[in-house]
Amino acid sequence: MKRRKALEHIGVGLAAGMVMPGFLASCQKDDPGPEVPYNGNVIVIGAGAAGLYAADILRVKGIKVTVLEAASQPGGRVRSLRNQTDVQYQTFSNASQADFPIELGAEVIYGSNSSWGKIISDLGIITKEIDPTAGRYVLDNVAKKATDLSADSDYLAVQSFLSTLADNTSTASIQSAANVSSRAQALLNAQVANQYGSNANKIGTKGLAESLKLITHDQKQLTTFSNPWQDVLLSRFNGILPEVKYNTIVKKIDWSGNVITVTDSNNKTYTATKIIITVPLSILKSGGITFTPALPSSTTSAMSKFGMDAAVRLILDFKSNFWGLDSSFIWGGTTMPQYFNSGLNRSKYFRTMSLTVYGQKAQELSALSDYDKTLAVLAELDAIYNGDGTKFIRRDLTNNNNDSNILSLVKDWTTDEFTKGGFSYPLVGATLQDRKNLAAPVSKKLYFAGEATDFTGDAGFVSGALNSAVRVSTEIVDSILKA
Numbered sequence: 414m415k416r417r418k419a420l421e422h423i424g425v426g427l428a429a430g431m432v433m434p435g436f437l438a439s440c441q442k443d444d445p446g447p448e449v450p451y452n453g454n455v456i457v458i459g460a461g462a463a464g465l466y467a468a469d470i471l472r473v474k475g476i477k478v479t480v481l482e483a484a485s486q487p488g489g490r491v492r493s494l495r496n497q498t499d500v501q502y503q504t505f506s507n508a509s510q511a512d513f514p515i516e517l518g519a520e521v522i523y524g525s526n527s528s529w530g531k532i533i534s535d536l537g538i539i540t541k542e543i544d545p546t547a548g549r550y551v552l553d554n555v556a557k558k559a560t561d562l563s564a565d566s567d568y569l570a571v572q573s574f575l576s577t578l579a580d581n582t583s584t585a586s587i588q589s590a591a592n593v594s595s596r597a598q599a600l601l602n603a604q605v606a607n608q609y610g611s612n613a614n615k616i617g618t619k620g621l622a623e624s625l626k627l628i629t630h631d632q633k634q635l636t637t638f639s640n641p642w643q644d645v646l647l648s649r650f651n652g653i654l655p656e657v658k659y660n661t662i663v664k665k666i667d668w669s670g671n672v673i674t675v676t677d678s679n680n681k682t683y684t685a686t687k688i689i690i691t692v693p694l695s696i697l698k699s700g701g702i703t704f705t706p707a708l709p710s711s712t713t714s715a716m717s718k719f720g721m722d723a724a725v726r727l728i729l730d731f732k733s734n735f736w737g738l739d740s741s742f743i744w745g746g747t748t749m750p751q752y753f754n755s756g757l758n759r760s761k762y763f764r765t766m767s768l769t770v771y772g773q774k775a776q777e778l779s780a781l782s783d784y785d786k787t788l789a790v791l792a793e794l795d796a797i798y799n800g801d802g803t804k805f806i807r808r809d810l811t812n813n814n815n816d817s818n819i820l821s822l823v824k825d826w827t828t829d830e831f832t833k834g835g836f837s838y839p840l841v842g843a844t845l846q847d848r849k850n851l852a853a854p855v856s857k858k859l860y861f862a863g864e865a866t867d868f869t870g871d872a873g874f875v876s877g878a879l880n881s882a883v884r885v886s887t888e889i890v891d892s893i894l895k896a
């Protein structure tokens with residue numbers, strides 16, 4: 414009954430995308446495996462991928478756990494359009510012709526055998542691989558296939574930098590380390606920097622390379638064919654959903670005594686003997702949660718080594734595919750570094766683009782109205798495709814004014830008060846050790862998880878968030894068993 418309530422929070426929920434027997438979806442408490450005797454209790458802050466997974470593991474171990482989530486729905490930066498009941502999204506949803514799940518946050522599975530890839534395949538969910546050779550690359554305002562650029566030294570310089578990035582030992586920014594021509598800067602920014610959450614002059618090569626070197630999963634990139642990602646999370650972690658308290662914005666954590674007191678924005682208090690903090694790095698860095706006593710300098714100085722920049726997603730529906738039926742990503746725009754033909758292999762229409770930008774440009778777009786954001790992107794598409802963006806964009810046919818009837822969906826993660834940006838990335842000077850310091854438990858009371866604390870190679874991504882959950886729950890179990 415409780416679980417049904419949790420699902421009602423997110424509108425259509427499970428029914429929308431998947432048929433999944435409950436017993437398959439999540440470990441059960443009576444599964445074989447040792448229970449961990451513990452008189453205390455754990456509070457997990459944040460019900461994104463990391464928080465749900467960590468809480469679920471502890472629950473299965475028999476540890477009393479509660480999840481406090483600021484938003485009215487679980488998932489965090491995994492957020493699917495079909496699960497939203499918000500009027501703004503519904504308006505788009507009604508207007509959209511997309512016949513596949515639209516993701517407002519994470520949308521690409523990196524690694525078919527990564528943590529997220531495995532959860533998806535264990536649940537028997539159909540995926541579609543994104544053909545790595547199907548990209549388009551914008552140089553001199555023209556989008557070309559890789560095969561047409563095989564003699565272009567600027568294009569080749571970016572590809573070469575990217576393919577050897579994990580072995581790069583530079584301590585400089587991506588921009589300095591790559592040292593590509595000015596003609597190739599936008600391509601570098603798109604294919605490398607935007608992919609990792611910021612701009613080429615801000616991301617530190619060393620921190621990124623050290624992380625990439627650790628990846629053991631394959632490099633496949635996949636989308637789910639018909640299952641919205643939020644449904645996948647809900648299905649996999651349905652056992653913990655009754656323990657999630659929504660609309661609970663944690664403001665203070667007092668860890669001065671043996672019992673930790675957590676206070677929310679309504680001054681309601683909760684107590685626990687251990688806390689797992691999974692909120693985005695930007696929330697911690699901006700002082701969204703006050704700690705008493707203050708966090709140790711080892712944690713705060715590690716935090717200062719990482720950035721989390723503005724992030725904007727746009728979904729644009731067109732009446733015709735003018736950018737190439739078989740194209741996947743279009744890299745190299747300056748307003749929008751990454752255009753994604755998101756219907757690829759999933760739709761017979763191929764008329765929806767999913768656009769993602771992080772960093773400086775996202776900050777600039779974020780300051781504009783949603784309509785002006787859309788116009789700025791259309792101007793770039795028009796320049797690359799001879800006016801086809803404005804010509805084919807879907808419009809509200811009940812409004813005859815061509816200047817104001819463009820339909821688009823904007824999810825600005827920059828202004829999302831519980832996210833405040835895209836995802837964490839290493840600044841110049843950051844090392845993998847800094848991620849470890851960020852993740853280090855404090856006094857066996859405060860534990861840290863979430864994508865920023867992953868040091869297995871997937872920081873920034875859903876798999877990183879999941880990996881951090883496995884790590885943090887192991888730390889907690891170990892601390893209990895060794896006490």
Ligand SMILES: Cc1cc2nc3c(=O)[nH]c(=O)nc-3n(C[C@H](O)[C@H](O)[C@H](O)COP(=O)(O)OP(=O)(O)OC[C@H]3O[C@@H](n4cnc5c(N)ncnc54)[C@H](O)[C@@H]3O)c2cc1C
Pocket residue numbers: 458459460461462463464481482483484487488489490491517518519520521522523661662663664691692693696701702724725726769826831832834835836862863864865873874875876878
């Ligand atoms: C636009 C965009 C595109 C992305 N694309 C991809 C992709 O294609 N593939 C991929 O793998 N990854 C992608 N990512 C990254 C991925 O979404 C994240 O790495 C992952 O979802 C993070 O999970 P998490 O649990 O660490 O954090 P979150 O999902 O952010 O969860 C943290 C939770 O904490 C809650 N919270 C915040 N403050 C408080 C508070 N004070 N009190 C209580 N709760 C609080 C939040 O509401 C949230 O639910 C993308 C991210 C963005 C923004």
